[in-house]
Amino acid sequence: MAHPVIIGTFIVYFIVVMGIGIWSGRSQNDIKDFFLAGRQMGPVLVAFSSCATIASGFFFVGLPGLSYNLGYQPMLSIPVLNAILAYVIVYGLLAKPMRYLSERHGALTIPDLFLTLYEDKRVRWACSLVILIGIVAYMVSQWVAMGLMFKTLLGSTYTVGLIVGVVVVGFYSTLGGQKGNIYNDAFQMIVMCLGGILVIVYGFKAVGGFTQMNQSLAQVRPEMLLPFSDNFGLSKWAFISFFLLYAVGTVGQPQFTTRFYTIKKIDMLRWAPAIAASTYVIITLFVFTGMIYRAAEVQGIVQPLTNPDLAVTEFLVAFMPSGGAGLVLAAAVAAIMSTVSTFIVVAASTVTRDIIEQGFDKKLSDKQGLLYSRIATVLLCVITVLVAIKPPDLVAWLGNAAFGFFAAGLGPALVAGIRWRRANKQGALISILTGGGLSLILYFLKVTGKIAPKLDTGAIAFLVSIGVLVIVSLATPYQHRKALPDKKTTVPEIVA
Template sequence: MIEIQTLVTFIIYFIFLMGVGIYFYKKTTNIEDYLLGGRGMGSWVTALSAQASDMSGWLLMGLPGAVYLGGGKESWIAIGLFIGTVLNWKFVAPRLRVYTGKTNSMTLASFFEDRFQDPTGLLRIISAIITLIFFTIYSSSGLVAAGKLFESMFSINYTVAVVVGAVVIVLYTFLGGFLAVCWTDLFQGILMFLAITIVPILAYNHVGGMEAINQAMSAKNISLSLIPEHSLPLMVIISTMAWGLGYFGQPHILARFMSIKSIKKLPEAMTIAIVWVLISLGGAVIVGLISIPMFPEIADAERVFIEMITEIFNPWIGGVLLAAILSAIMSTIDSQLLVSSSTLTEDFYDKIINKDASEAELMHVGRICVLIISVIALFLALNPNNTVLGLVSYAWGGFGAAFGPVVLFALFSKKTSWKSALAGMVIGTIVLVVWKQVGLGAKMYEIVPGFIANALTIIVMNLFFAEDNQNILDEFDQVVEVVKSGDVL
């Protein structure tokens, strides 16, 4: 049964989140404020918001659960994600910030249209549809994680638990928009960091150190070795490391790059983000390893971090640390809801339904869209058999395969045309979905063939449909010069 102290901690935390939402409701005056915080975010907020919204509930639930079941070989997921994080901040962030500022694009879909000057609108429409589909799946994974957390803590029905989590998240996202999401992500990122460093240190001594971990792993016939015990170990390593490819196409992370005040703040933000990610991923892997001797048998491996906290800490401290899991969940769902809202508002309503909509009308539509996406994600999350990592992996792979190569070619390939980008996006998405549906995802993570198919399609199409519009070519050169000089936009 839940301790009253833990319940009080959670209530205080919920009140804090609502307060942030109400505060930024008053600060949000136009659609750029609501969707991108007025492009005025600082280094700390950008860095921790990007990483907190990136890692989500799978960092504290899905990844430790995978390591608990599979041992050291699952660490390749963390390694791939770390490499992807570094490359994304180093190469994608500067050019994306400058390019989207120059084209005045507020969503990834509108950036594709503006960057390639697509006369048909297909790039924006198809990328917007892909965004909505995969973000709905992604958001539902967070609600599943929230349901498991509340079910474990409060001994309430899973369905009720999912609904409670959804209501809290939707309220502050609905009210405060991007500013509320980013500032709550800052606090949540700090809380997640504290939890993922403190808990494994204390739990390590609690179980009896490395000897106990090795004995428990031997009993389960798993090991610390990074080399999979598999007939094709290289394929397994590539498949798990391929999570890092997903970074280049995640709209909720890329939106943070678009929102920072200037590219001069990016080096500091990158340093903060890399340190946070390195320690957080390492901590999550260690939690998974320590949980093997601590919980020889557990019904749901994704709950090991929850059980570890409740076993080691008193209810007050435990409540704060469990709130970190909720932080991980919320910091991603709120970002996904906002990007989905941005897509519906900016890419459909403003561009197709009502091109003359006022700023106030667009903000109202944005808030309504948050509610619509939330309800759909809620229904998907009501199946308690869903796993957090399973839902996240499909959505993450979907964005990586559909958008990753297009983002990279948009930023680094001068000759890529809208026809090439559109063909690559469609082919990459189709390959990913088909690969997953026929069951090949068990052999190789579907992001790999999808990403490769997308990139190869763009390369081949560029041979026949290379960009020749001088205005587009000149704009590309201008962006490159601004990035090189490091000028404030």
């Protein structure tokens, strides 16, 4: 049984997030409130929310596990540099025009925006399909991460951890919608930052400091101190892959881009990327847990891990006092909850708005739309938890696969729809289907041992998706798209 202080910390944490959900639910009157939080969010809330959404179970479980095996390589190739670039790229390319188009044309979801940009229902259907498939895969990785944490630190079974997580997250997502998610994300980001600082303080103390940690890692392999290596761990091809996926490919992540719809004023978006990037640097400290634990092994302080995904939880057991462990665990769970709750709302909006209401032309009243959205959140939680009982892969690579799937399936068509007038519905449709489909096929071939490409399968699919969109758009007739004002003026120029 876990220490009473840890259990108490979680009880308080769960009360807060569920209370925010109940409070937010009082202002939910229709699906616009549920999906867009009334377009009343400020830049700090949007920045914290976008940062918390990206910092998922992959970040707090998968990455420390990779760092346990590979040292600095996952940290230097994924979180810091690529995350900062991602905020610059995504906010610079998409934030203002997406917010502008959403309000002007009444777009509530990403598939809504695709219909606005390309004026073709097939593109909307394809976008909806990619979102639903990717969300299921991504959410499974989040439930797996949560189950592993509760199993170690709360003395529960893996299945109990899943049930606890789905009940709490499902509750506040169902009641609070997007507003509840964003306010909870802001609270959870504060918890994550505090947790990251505590990890460094107690971890370095346990292994004799930063320098001593590096010396211990070098005893395992000197390459553990390098950003990449052709002879060990992540090669330069992996480094390139992560740049394509986590810096550039973030343009295709619906859990990130839907945040732009919710901000109160377009001009507020100028502050959000700097706030988000700064906060992300702080929570990156969590990735040190894997390296610190590995250094402690070398020093004979702890036993080797049987599963790298347990690096964070075993770190807490070995090095943290009960109060600190409870807070750090709450921070890791916060990352999972912030990501999965956003996916729940995105999936519910896709089912209700894009499939039921728009796809099948079923007119829903405000109360019906809200009810259908809440039913969809419950069903999605149940389905993904059932899949997560026996997950197909390590958390790190399952989350990575879903990230690549979104990047290839949605990213090129979304950016081209806003930034390139020559892009048309044929190019967008083929790009979405090719990018998403190829990502799934290549990933399946990789995990079954049929292929071993140097580039990540998602990165390959992302590049192919870009090429297909350009070639097909140029080879097919020009499409006059009403969403873009004229050939000399772009949407970003209008809202600047």
